[in-house]
Amino acid sequence: MAIPAALPQSLWAATAPAGPTLAPLAGARRAEVAVIGAGYTGLSAALHLALAQRSVVVLEARSLGERASGLNGGQVIPGLKTDPDELEEIFGPERGARLAASAAAAPDVVFELIARHGIACDATRTGWIQPATSPAALAQLGARAAQWQRRGAAVELLTARAVGTLTGSARYCGGLLDRRGGTLQPLAYLRGLARAVLRHGGGIFAHCPALHLRRAGREWHIDTPSGRITAPAVIVATNAYSGGLVGALRRSVITVPSFQVASAPLTAAQRAGILPGGQAASDTWHLLRYFRLDAGGRLVLGARGAFGAAPTPRSCRHHYRAVREIYPQLEGVAFEYHWGGLVAMTPDHLPHLHELAPGLLAGLGYNGRGVAMATLMGRLLAQRTLGMSDAELAFPVTPLRPIPFHRAASLAARAAIQYLRAVDLLTRARERLRGRASWT
Numbered sequence: 001m002a003i004p005a006a007l008p009q010s011l012w013a014a015t016a017p018a019g020p021t022l023a024p025l026a027g028a029r030r031a032e033v034a035v036i037g038a039g040y041t042g043l044s045a046a047l048h049l050a051l052a053q054r055s056v057v058v059l060e061a062r063s064l065g066e067r068a069s070g071l072n073g074g075q076v077i078p079g080l081k082t083d084p085d086e087l088e089e090i091f092g093p094e095r096g097a098r099l100a101a102s103a104a105a106a107p108d109v110v111f112e113l114i115a116r117h118g119i120a121c122d123a124t125r126t127g128w129i130q131p132a133t134s135p136a137a138l139a140q141l142g143a144r145a146a147q148w149q150r151r152g153a154a155v156e157l158l159t160a161r162a163v164g165t166l167t168g169s170a171r172y173c174g175g176l177l178d179r180r181g182g183t184l185q186p187l188a189y190l191r192g193l194a195r196a197v198l199r200h201g202g203g204i205f206a207h208c209p210a211l212h213l214r215r216a217g218r219e220w221h222i223d224t225p226s227g228r229i230t231a232p233a234v235i236v237a238t239n240a241y242s243g244g245l246v247g248a249l250r251r252s253v254i255t256v257p258s259f260q261v262a263s264a265p266l267t268a269a270q271r272a273g274i275l276p277g278g279q280a281a282s283d284t285w286h287l288l289r290y291f292r293l294d295a296g297g298r299l300v301l302g303a304r305g306a307f308g309a310a311p312t313p314r315s316c317r318h319h320y321r322a323v324r325e326i327y328p329q330l331e332g333v334a335f336e337y338h339w340g341g342l343v344a345m346t347p348d349h350l351p352h353l354h355e356l357a358p359g360l361l362a363g364l365g366y367n368g369r370g371v372a373m374a375t376l377m378g379r380l381l382a383q384r385t386l387g388m389s390d391a392e393l394a395f396p397v398t399p400l401r402p403i404p405f406h407r408a409a410s411l412a413a414r415a416a417i418q419y420l421r422a423v424d425l426l427t428r429a430r431e432r433l434r435g436r437a438s439w440t
């Protein structure tokens with residue numbers, strides 16, 4: 001079988017340590033649990049199951065790291081998009097509080113796995129910054145910080161001056177520092193998880209798409225082009241790349257492209273003052289910009305990508321403009337990498353854990369916060385597979401709800417994104433006219 005070799009030409013593919021050699025499945029095999037998809041969700045689930053002495057195999061349609069888990073910004077973000085007070089309103093005080101606490105602790109799961117399994121992935125835990133682009137956004141961050149502080153979390157509201165010092169940008173009017181967050185090299189982390197799965201007896205097969213899934217008696221049969229897996233329990237971890245295998249899963253999320261650019265390594269003079277504490281940042285524009293330095297001193301900036309276009313210097317010109325706005329001192333710096341992938345958004349902005357049929361689980365929909373959340377979801381899926389009840393689980397098991405008129409909804413989401421882009425552009429143009437290019 002011909003195996004396509006190359007990963008997308010990302011900064012991460014150029015700088016990650018080599019991953020394990022993985023082949024497709026050959027023939028028939030039985031396992032206690034089969035996992036479909038080798039991103040963070042699938043590999044974290046497989047690792048937690050292998051650590052619990054279960055025989056587990058993972059099927060991956062492509063090369064390891066070709067999809068979101070090998071491409072993302074490597075920002076380890078605590079919590080969900082929904083703030084803890086609202087979670088308690090939605091799910092009730094006990095369940096909501098548990099859900100908020102476990103999502104907030106998701107970075108702990110990541111950094112503990114990295115430490116326990118000795119994963120070399122440039123992990124740092126100096127915090128995550130949300131710089132505010134307007135006084136209204138800052139007021140919202142103030143409410144968020146207060147909610148977390150009431151729960152004893154290391155989250156603080158920052159003045160414009162403090163954000164200026166932490167980011168090296170005068171562009172923001174304040175912000176929030178969440179010390180529970182951090183950064184990592186995303187592909188190195190993924191490859192490290194894969195090695196840990198293999199070391200603990202799990203199997204991973206790459207270039208091995210699950211084509212059909214069917215239940216016969218108490219077993220599930222998964223057919224691939226080169227063999228079949230039989231298992232009583234299956235975890236579907238295909239997230240934004242869910243295809244027709246479980247069509248309703250694909251229709252339960254809206255996928256949007258996110259592109260990133262990485263500069264050439266910055267000189268000491270260019271780098272002076274830029275993110276000196278090594279934090280990552282995601283700002284509060286409707287179409288947010290997220291940025292950080294990598295271990296080699298390159299600026300990595302991501303933002304919403306163009307629908308239907310590949311990430312190229314041309315399709316990433318908004319990214320260059322964003323860099324000039326945030327860091328005018330980097331005018332003229334060269335950009336050496338352009339890449340991108342798909343993000344799965346849910347209508348309620350929450351990740352979803354579904355039990356699709358007896359022995360068939362799925363977890364997806366991290367709304368751009370999957371480095372920590374997908375790792376946590378993998379652990380939740382493993383716990384559920386091992387028999388944890390819905391009441392004991394930190395996240396609720398919810399019914400799968402395909403989005404009605406999914407195609408039309410996807411088109412409406414594109415239109416909404418264009419509208420929000422226009423709102424952001426107008427706001428920035430108005431600020432320039434008023435001469436407000438900086439807040440400090």
Ligand SMILES: Cc1cc2nc3c(=O)[nH]c(=O)nc-3n(C[C@H](O)[C@H](O)[C@H](O)COP(=O)(O)OP(=O)(O)OC[C@H]3O[C@@H](n4cnc5c(N)ncnc54)[C@H](O)[C@@H]3O)c2cc1C
Pocket residue numbers: 036037038039040041042059060061062065066067068069070071072073074075076077208209210211237238239240241242243245258259260290302339340341342343364366367368369370371372373374
């Ligand atoms: C450009 C970009 C930047 C991002 N930045 C951040 C960030 O900084 N911080 C953050 O927290 N989150 C970020 N995210 C989101 C984060 O990367 C994802 O939420 C997370 O990686 C999801 O992991 P996953 O395992 O669920 O999905 P994936 O990593 O997408 O894995 C799913 C896997 O399933 C496989 N698959 C699909 N169908 C089949 C099949 N039939 N058979 C076998 N395998 C199959 C796919 O090939 C894929 O490898 C970003 C995402 C993108 C695209």
